[in-house]
Amino acid sequence: MAELKENRANFIEITAHxxxxxxxxxxxxxxxxxxxxxxxxxxxxxxxxxxxxxxxxKLTGPLPSGH
Structure with missing residues (x-):
């Protein structure tokens, strides 16, 4: 099982996923x-x-169609 992380980041890059x-x-x-x-x-x-x-x-990468 993956270890849970504390929410301490001030900046997170995300993707369409x-x-x-x-x-x-x-x-x-x-x-x-x-x-x-x-x-x-x-x-x-x-x-x-x-x-x-x-x-x-910050959203990085392309968006999937339909978004």
Whole structure:
């Protein structure tokens, strides 16, 4: 089983595989996390910031068709 990671990063690059984007992301420790919030990264030019923890997400690579 994969080890869960603390949500300590200030900047995370994501790909189309991670859409729809939400913070905290799967695989992050939940006990100290904030409520899940979906981030409209595609409508914000490929960059979005979580309003709870301030983590900035950047979309890299092509989008799949239909997104």
């Amino acid at each position: 991670d859409l729809p984007l939400h913070c905290p992301m799967p695989g992050m420790v939940k006990w100290n996390a904030h409520p899940r919030v979906f981030l409209p990264i595609q409508q914000q030019g490929g960059v979005s910031r979580c309003p709870y923890c301030g983590t900035e997400y």
